Amino acid sequence: MQSTLETFTQYLDLSQSQSQVLLSQPVTEFLKSVELKQQLDSLDINLLKKTSPTATAVLTKELPAFYNWLKNDLDLKRIPDSPEHTTKWVIGFLNQQESLTRLMELHSPIPRLPLEKAIPRLVALFDDVEDEQVRKEWQKAVAALCLVLLVAACEEERE
Numbered sequence: 001m002q003s004t005l006e007t008f009t010q011y012l013d014l015s016q017s018q019s020q021v022l023l024s025q026p027v028t029e030f031l032k033s034v035e036l037k038q039q040l041d042s043l044d045i046n047l048l049k050k051t052s053p054t055a056t057a058v059l060t061k062e063l064p065a066f067y068n069w070l071k072n073d074l075d076l077k078r079i080p081d082s083p084e085h086t087t088k089w090v091i092g093f094l095n096q097q098e099s100l101t102r103l104m105e106l107h108s109p110i111p112r113l114p115l116e117k118a119i120p121r122l123v124a125l126f127d128d129v130e131d132e133q134v135r136k137e138w139q140k141a142v143a144a145l146c147l148v149l150l151v152a153a154c155e156e157e158r159e
Contacts, residue, residue: 002120003116003120004116004117004119004120004146004150005019005020006120007119007120007123007143007146008143008147011123011136011139011140011143012039012140012143012144012147014035018035019147022035022036022147022151023150023151023154024154025151026155027104027151027152027155030148030151031100031101031148036147036148039144039147040144042140043094043137043140043141043144044137045094047133047134047137048094048137048138048141049091049094051131051134051137051138052091052094054129054131054134054138055087055090055091055126055138056087056091058125058126058128058129058138059083059086059087059090059125060083060084060087062083062125063080063082063083063086063087063125064083066118066121066122066125067079067080067083069121070114070118074114074117074118075114076110076114078109078110089103089106090141090142090145093145094141100145100148103145103148103149104148104149104152107149107152107153108152108153108156110149110153111153111157112150112153112154112156112157115146115149115150115153116150116153119143119146119149119150122142122146123139123142123143123146125142126138126139126142
């Protein structure tokens with residue numbers, strides 16, 4: 001399985017050194033950064049909204065096994081009860097009904113190391129989407145949201 005930095009390189013077109021610089025920033029600085037703005041602005045929101053049923057189907061099918069892995073292999077205690085939670089949140093973010101700050105708050109109990117291990121696997125949930133453009137756009141969107149979570153977790157660990 002690829003590393004988190006390799007995931008960011010592949011799906012966000014960030015070099016490993018760029019990713020490391022972003023991960024070392026304070027969250028407040030990162031949220032105002034040109035790099036984050038570029039990542040979010042580069043998402044094809046119309047395509048993501050139009051194909052949200054595809055994402056819902058993927059997440060509904062794949063998240064239960066992912067949640068079991070988080071619980072059993074990474075020993076995380078607070079796991080969503082159902083895939084609807086994650087699906088609703090991602091769609092809510094795309095529709096600008098949820099904020100990055102709220103995303104970070106919800107995931108703040110997750111330590112950096114389990115989060116780092118989970119990111120490549122979460123992005124890979126979309127590997128079987130047949131339409132390449134749709135697959136890549138969803139992987140990019142999930143990777144971008146995960147980058148935000150990891151920046152927050154890294155800051156939390158430094159404090």
